[in-house]
Amino acid sequence: MLLDFEQPIAALEGKLLEMQKLADESDVDVSEAVTALQAKIKALKKETYANLTRWQRVQLSRHPERPQMLDYIGGMVDKFVELHGDRTVGDDKAMVGGLGELDGHTVMFIGQQKGHNTKERQYRNFGMANPEGYRKALRLMKLAEKFNVPIVTLIDTMGAFPGLEAEERGQGEAIARNLKEMFMLKVPVICIIIGEGASGGALGIAIGDRVLMLENTWYSVISPESCSSILWRTWDYKEQAAEALKLTAIDMHKAGLVDGIVKEPLGGAHTAPEQMIETLKNTLLKTLKELGAIAPADRISQRIDKFSAMGVVVE
Amino acid sequence: MSWFKRVEKGIVTPTDQKKETPDGLWHKCQECKSVVTMAEHKRLLYVCGPCGHHDRIDAADYFDFLFDGGRFTELDAELTSGDPLRFVDTKEYPKRLVATERNTGLKDAVRTAHGLSAGQPLVVAAMDFKFIGGSMGSVVGEKIARAIDYARQTRTPFLMISRSGGARMMEAGYSLMQMAKTSAKLALLSEAGVPYVSLLTDPTTGGVTASFAMLGDFNIAEPGALIGFAGPRVIKETIGKDLPKGFQSAEFVLEHGFLDFIVDRRELKQRLADLLGMLQPVSAANPEPREARRTPSKAH
Numbered sequence: 001m002l003l004d005f006e007q008p009i010a011a012l013e014g015k016l017l018e019m020q021k022l023a024d025e026s027d028v029d030v031s032e033a034v035t036a037l038q039a040k041i042k043a044l045k046k047e048t049y050a051n052l053t054r055w056q057r058v059q060l061s062r063h064p065e066r067p068q069m070l071d072y073i074g075g076m077v078d079k080f081v082e083l084h085g086d087r088t089v090g091d092d093k094a095m096v097g098g099l100g101e102l103d104g105h106t107v108m109f110i111g112q113q114k115g116h117n118t119k120e121r122q123y124r125n126f127g128m129a130n131p132e133g134y135r136k137a138l139r140l141m142k143l144a145e146k147f148n149v150p151i152v153t154l155i156d157t158m159g160a161f162p163g164l165e166a167e168e169r170g171q172g173e174a175i176a177r178n179l180k181e182m183f184m185l186k187v188p189v190i191c192i193i194i195g196e197g198a199s200g201g202a203l204g205i206a207i208g209d210r211v212l213m214l215e216n217t218w219y220s221v222i223s224p225e226s227c228s229s230i231l232w233r234t235w236d237y238k239e240q241a242a243e244a245l246k247l248t249a250i251d252m253h254k255a256g257l258v259d260g261i262v263k264e265p266l267g268g269a270h271t272a273p274e275q276m277i278e279t280l281k282n283t284l285l286k287t288l289k290e291l292g293a294i295a296p297a298d299r300i301s302q303r304i305d306k307f308s309a310m311g312v313v314v315e
Numbered sequence: 316m317s318w319f320k321r322v323e324k325g326i327v328t329p330t331d332q333k334k335e336t337p338d339g340l341w342h343k344c345q346e347c348k349s350v351v352t353m354a355e356h357k358r359l360l361y362v363c364g365p366c367g368h369h370d371r372i373d374a375a376d377y378f379d380f381l382f383d384g385g386r387f388t389e390l391d392a393e394l395t396s397g398d399p400l401r402f403v404d405t406k407e408y409p410k411r412l413v414a415t416e417r418n419t420g421l422k423d424a425v426r427t428a429h430g431l432s433a434g435q436p437l438v439v440a441a442m443d444f445k446f447i448g449g450s451m452g453s454v455v456g457e458k459i460a461r462a463i464d465y466a467r468q469t470r471t472p473f474l475m476i477s478r479s480g481g482a483r484m485m486e487a488g489y490s491l492m493q494m495a496k497t498s499a500k501l502a503l504l505s506e507a508g509v510p511y512v513s514l515l516t517d518p519t520t521g522g523v524t525a526s527f528a529m530l531g532d533f534n535i536a537e538p539g540a541l542i543g544f545a546g547p548r549v550i551k552e553t554i555g556k557d558l559p560k561g562f563q564s565a566e567f568v569l570e571h572g573f574l575d576f577i578v579d580r581r582e583l584k585q586r587l588a589d590l591l592g593m594l595q596p597v598s599a600a601n602p603e604p605r606e607a608r609r610t611p612s613k614a615h
């Protein structure tokens with residue numbers, strides 16, 4: 001799948017392939033032309049990705065080939081043991097969790113999985129968890145705390161599921177409880193927005209000592225589409241809504257609402273998933289080391305103080 | 316998310332305006348159409364005598380009947396919103412704020428105060444729906460956070476009266492993080508063993524439900540209040556059919572196990588006094604060590 005702003009680059013890359021094929025099949029020397037075209041592609045890429053609009057970043061965050069929770073697990077974790085169920089209602093397939101080894105360190109991984117194709121997306125409920133997903137996440141976090149294992153959450157959701165049963169089973173209560181409980185966890189908690197970070201559904205697993213966003217992700221109180229439909233009463237203002245919400249990693253970091261940005265490969269995470277996974281792995285290892293050096297009580301105080309300072313008021 | 320529609324439809328009639336309408340001497344129940352004098356309606360705390368319908372009322376009204384003799388000390392009354400995102404939709408956010416302040420006489424969507432209720436000290440935070448749908452921006456989050464801090468430092472029980480459509484979109488990420496901030500403060504209050512009663516009133520939805528409103532030691536509600544995470548319209552769109560009658564009502568939420576009880580507004584003060592009178596903040600001799608350092612020794 002190509003996004004509109006990816007098309008000019010893809011067209012040039014197609015041309016390059018043709019040129020190289022031609023060179024292979026004949027004796028024509030095209031090396032000069034190839035070099036020129038490669039330079040042109042590089043320049044166009046640089047220019048395109050240095051000037052992405054907020055809406056374009058939202059599009060990248062949703063790219064179907066973008067690495068998801070289970071891709072990261074598969075790519076960076078040894079001996080992953082998936083753990084299921086909230087012990088009350090069921091097992092939420094939108095929220096995945098389990099223990100794994102990251103370069104020899106045991107880590108509890110928790111995150112939403114959206115799915116890459118129609119079938120998987122349906123199975124995963126598009127990454128929109130029900131209350132049992134949030135309760136499963138909390139159960140696993142408590143388990144991690146018990147065994148002194150750090151927690152990594154990977155956030156990628158359009159929101160908590162707005163369904164009838166979700167309301168019956170207390171979607172609001174489930175998220176609220178996670179927020180409160182996560183502040184008191186004695187183990188290090190790292191939260192990474194790897195795709196979409198929509199509202200309470202994202203925040204419900206995003207209270208951490210370090211909250212980081214991948215470069216082309218978004219995190220806000222509402223999606224640009226829903227914001228458009230409520231404030232402009234039509235779906236047509238999603239680009240403007242994305243601008244107004246200031247929802248990108250750069251915006252959120254500038255506002256002091258997240259702690260840092262993880263760089264993506266030029267062209268976005270989906271263009272070089274392995275490189276992305278490697279980058280995130282290194283970031284996690286470095287961050288775990290930093291957090292491990294802080295005493296648990298101090299970590300909790302710092303976590304609370306950090307979120308308590310968020311907001312702009314006029315006295 | 317439903318606040319816009321509701322405000323537009325004019326379902327909300329602020330009590331001040333009610334009193335000023337030409338036929339302001341009389342009140343007609345929007346549910347059963349019974350007519351009483353405005354004075355009688357006020358005496359009944361804006362609850363319909365014949366059918367028990369609870370009108371939406373303001374923070375000021377709760378303060379008036381919850382605090383003994385209507386006497387209280389307001390906290391952080393002067394706090395107002397910034398515009399960190401320079402948010403513009405169909406209107407610039409600061410202009411919206413100024414217009415709302417002019418129309419409502421309020422600085423933002425929550426007021427916080429402390430005083431005596433039935434002779435016992437109480438900290439109350441009460442939301443005003445008529446201020447941009449009771450939406451939660453930085454001011455709401457900060458005032459609630461400070462009220463919780465005050466309750467913790469003075470070891471006074473905390474009552475939160477929620478009435479909100481949820482997030483304030485014009486503060487985007489900042490709005491979202493108020494859910495985290497208030498929950499952090501409640502975690503500390505909980506750790507200090509100070510009781511927290513959350514009263515959910517019509518409506519309580521979105522990010523407010525998914526944070527402080529559902530975190531009470533006691534979650535209670537007014538009869539008939541709409542309580543939910545997602546708004547009814549969104550759920551209807553998701554499932555593609557009409558919602559069952561009474562869905563997301565306080566009675567429904569009680570039945571599903573998320574409320575301790577439903578209380579008629581006319582009995583609220585007494586029920587609170589009964590409940591809190593049976594509890595004392597957990598003795599300062601036995602709190603978590605970290606909190607012991609922070610907590611002043613003053614006890615009630």
Ligand SMILES: [Zn+2]
Nearest residue numbers: 344347363366
């Ligand atoms: Zn009536």
